[in-house]
């Protein structure tokens with residue numbers, strides 16, 4: 690019983706970690722670049738250790754000069770719309786069928802991790818950053834509900850007591866119909882972006898990496914991410930905060946960052962999470978984040994990350 694509870698908790702933490710890594714791949718972040726010529730936390734070789742799948746990557750130093758534009762008029766996000774389905778692998782199993790984001794645009798950064806992933810012999814063929822990552826009211830309807838229904842939450846809506854169409858619909862209606870976790874709307878973004886993904890395991894204790902972490906464009910933190918009192922080692926800025934309700938049980942109100950400048954990425958993992966989201970939208974939750982900053986992860990995307 691205890692073992693089951695421990696494992697149950699662990700796989701979700703692992704999943705949360707996976708999500709962040711995929712987020713980084715998706716936005717084409719250049720976590721290995723040395724911006725401003727300053728040292729980086731991650732050395733180039735680290736990739737082989739942490740991403741054995743990426744070992745087959747080709748070198749990217751010979752880049753087409755046409756790709757070296759400094760600025761890129763990115764993405765003025767179009768209205769979210771339901772894209773086509775695509776099938777991963779030739780397996781005849783709808784578990785490997787995913788919704789494609791028709792608004793997706795690849796990174797144009799010549800040395801992005803995303804580009805490396807595409808070029809990887811092993812990872813490239815299964816790397817689909819255009820999988821729909823965020824779900825919202827415009828990307829949900831009765832047909833979508835029944836398509837995703839058969840998979841256990843968070844991959845769909847099957848649960849001990851099934852999550853109903855109405856429950857999902859009502860919650861999605863309370864949050865923005867935005868299908869991205871970034872807000873580049875209407876302005877140009879740097880062609881290359883750098884990110885810091887900060888875990889909570891304690892290895893940064895005494896690292897004095899805080900300043901460097903804070904220099905990145907985007908800083909991702911997850912679950913019980915303490916920064917207060919540890920700024921010198923872990924930094925103080927947060928731009929994206931990935932969480933699910935049980936990860937915040939027992940967390941004191943000022944242990945997590947609450948700000949209009951942070952995008953909160955929620956992973957619904959069980960039926961009760963939908964009433965949890967409702968309480969956030971209605972301002973009844975102690976986790977008093979601005980509801981307009983909350984994004985909800987798409988079940989297809991969770992399934993893609995998990996199975997592919």
Ligand SMILES: *[C@@H]1O[C@H](CO)[C@@H](O)[C@H](O)[C@H]1NC(C)=O
Pocket residue numbers: 781
């Ligand atoms: C996939 O499975 C379904 C149902 O078992 C079957 O009708 C269909 O022909 C299969 N498709 C392929 C491509 O094998």
Ligand SMILES: *[C@@H]1O[C@H](CO)[C@@H](O)[C@H](O)[C@H]1NC(C)=O
Pocket residue numbers: 793794795807819
């Ligand atoms: C993104 O790049 C990959 C690899 O080059 C390509 O297969 C895919 O079609 C591109 N997607 C878009 C939306 O441009």
Ligand SMILES: *[C@@H]1O[C@H](CO)[C@@H](O)[C@H](O)[C@H]1NC(C)=O
Pocket residue numbers: 838839847848849850851
């Ligand atoms: C949940 O949905 C599945 C698939 O539609 C169905 O087989 C199952 O009986 C439902 N379970 C409950 C408790 O309603």
Ligand SMILES: *[C@@H]1O[C@H](CO)[C@@H](O)[C@H](O)[C@H]1NC(C)=O
Pocket residue numbers: 891894895
């Ligand atoms: C950080 O490391 C120091 C020295 O090893 C130790 O005393 C302290 O308890 C650690 N802090 C945390 C939060 O683990």
Ligand SMILES: *[C@@H]1O[C@H](CO)[C@@H](O)[C@H](O)[C@H]1NC(C)=O
Pocket residue numbers: 872949950951952982
């Ligand atoms: C959106 O972008 C603006 C301008 O860079 C920034 O100040 C703001 O904090 C961002 N909002 C969110 C929720 O990330």
